[in-house]
Amino acid sequence: MGVYLFLAIFGALLGGIISIAVRSSLFSRQRDAIADVVVAGLASATVIVSTWLGASLVIVPAAAAGLLGALLILRTYVHFHRRSLINLQKLAPALRDFGLTNFDLLDGYGDGLITLGDLFVFEDRVDLSVADQEMIRTIRRLLPRIGHCIDYTVVIGAAGGPATVLYDYGISRKDLKDFPARVQVEYDAEFPAR
Numbered sequence: 001m002g003v004y005l006f007l008a009i010f011g012a013l014l015g016g017i018i019s020i021a022v023r024s025s026l027f028s029r030q031r032d033a034i035a036d037v038v039v040a041g042l043a044s045a046t047v048i049v050s051t052w053l054g055a056s057l058v059i060v061p062a063a064a065a066g067l068l069g070a071l072l073i074l075r076t077y078v079h080f081h082r083r084s085l086i087n088l089q090k091l092a093p094a095l096r097d098f099g100l101t102n103f104d105l106l107d108g109y110g111d112g113l114i115t116l117g118d119l120f121v122f123e124d125r126v127d128l129s130v131a132d133q134e135m136i137r138t139i140r141r142l143l144p145r146i147g148h149c150i151d152y153t154v155v156i157g158a159a160g161g162p163a164t165v166l167y168d169y170g171i172s173r174k175d176l177k178d179f180p181a182r183v184q185v186e187y188d189a190e191f192p193a194r
Helices: 002-025 031-052 059-101 116-123 130-141 173-190
Strands: 148-157 161-171
Touching: 002 031, 002 059, 031 059, 059 130, 059 173, 116 130
Parallel strands: none
Antiparallel strands: 148 161
């Protein structure tokens, strides 16, 4: 019994990861249905191959439980991803307005870009209201989404180990103006109208 429970949980996790990857790689209006079919196909193939290899038919309930778990994982991911984008759509105009209104203040170097360093300087200033400090923290957290890459650094691991690329982002006035529209485009691409 323990083996089949393990197979069901493992199948659910693996199927959930695969279905999310499949859904994320598709640009079709039917991406959710296609991901469902892929997961169901994988579960069916698992049952067929397992029985062909001589596994007990008890694996069928484990595969069914794995399929249901994978579909639940996919639906949960889609739900929270949609909710995250909806919340970002609601927040984007306020971020844009705050950033544009305070751009000269936040642009510490006067170079036309608000960078991570600029935001850290203002984040905990006592002369700013709590709401302004929170807005600056939100902009910092969303810096890569609001802004654009302005530079990068390659860090080589010890003794020639793997290299890691660290990206630096900056926010221009144009980035702020376009941000709500870019969030809407992302939402429309992820969840096209039926």
